[in-house]
Amino acid sequence: SAVISQKPSRDICQRGTSLTIQCQVDSQVTMMFWYRQQPGQSLTLIATANQGSEATYESGFVIDKFPISRPNLTFSTLTVSNMSPEDSSIYLCSVTPNDRVYGYTFGSGTRLTVV
């Protein structure tokens, strides 16, 4: 299965600033996904990023707040903009490997604390 490297693993940021999270996959994948995992809550899909097209955002998430780039088939970034303490969460990158049509492979996540 695909191996995902996600950076940074954690960060503490000041409110009002932005953080860009990087996701690198060791193989080419069509679809990449960004999730948020808040304590005691289920994983929530933020957006789906396909190479060569605009990301598709889920209800409640907007591009101005969570801009996403997908420059090629192995890399994506998620930016959390104008952060507030409510953005404190774990952010996870995920892919559906091309050789396995079911399930996701997840990165280790970025633990973000906004102070």
Added chain:
Amino acid sequence: QKEVEQDPGPLSVPEGAIVSLNCTYSNSAFQYFMWYRQYSRKGPELLMYTYSSGNKEDGRFTAQVDKSSKYISLFIRDSQPSDSATYLCAMSANFNKFYFGSGTKLNVKP
């Protein structure tokens, strides 16, 4: 009502016990069902995948789906301390979007 409900636990069992983890769901269109295991400070990893109803066994793990009751289960036999983790169920109707449970934290005591 949430799409997927999962008891958060924590569930504490002695080593060697049989563990039963469960999720209920509301959308009858769900037909792809998965269980993920998440260790602390790690991303979820896929444990089991089941399509439609029925059982699937993989080593010490058995996944069951009862679509008539909208209920899925994961059984762990001969539980080990290394099984201590959070277990997440996930499901989808069409593979375009998955809905996750909030996870059940399991602690297997030596």
